[in-house]
Amino acid sequence: MVTSSERRKHRxxxxxxxxxxxxxxxxxxxxxxxxxCDGGVYFVVDRGLELGREVYVQLTVPRDTANTFFLEQFAAxxxxxxxxxxxxxxxxxGVALKFEKELALDLF
Numbered sequence: 598m599v600t601s602s603e604r605r606k607h608r609x610x611x612x613x614x615x616x617x618x619x620x621x622x623x624x625x626x627x628x629x630x631x632x633x634c635d636g637g638v639y640f641v642v643d644r645g646l647e648l649g650r651e652v653y654v655q656l657t658v659p660r661d662t663a664n665t666f667f668l669e670q671f672a673a674x675x676x677x678x679x680x681x682x683x684x685x686x687x688x689x690x691g692v693a694l695k696f697e698k699e700l701a702l703d704l705f
Contacts, residue, residue: 607634610704615657616640618694620650630656631684636704637675637695645680645690653678654694658702665700671700 609632616638618626628640638656646652656671679693 607636615653619653635699641683641689646677650677
């Protein structure tokens with residue numbers, strides 16, 4: 598039997614990134630990521646998004662070097678692929694988005 602972690606193409610990183618989701622004909626949603634990878638993102642919101650809905654995502658990734666800290670912006674089209682209970686008993690709904698095209702987030 599193949600586990601879900603064996604099926605994953607990308608390694609997930611538990612990096613708290615700011616996230617803004619724009620939905621056609623809907624309202625904007627702001628959240629912080631639970632985890633993120635080059636192929637998608639998982640976050641928790643008060644209300645879930647419609648499964649299969651296409652959205653536009655703006656992702657702000659924190660960066661650290663020896664001498665600086667900065668925020669890098671990424672934008673992508675994505676699709677809602679899962680809505681479920683959030684981890685660790687958090688309130689709200691967990692939402693997974695798959696990016697239309699992979700992003701080069703360079704997370705380690």
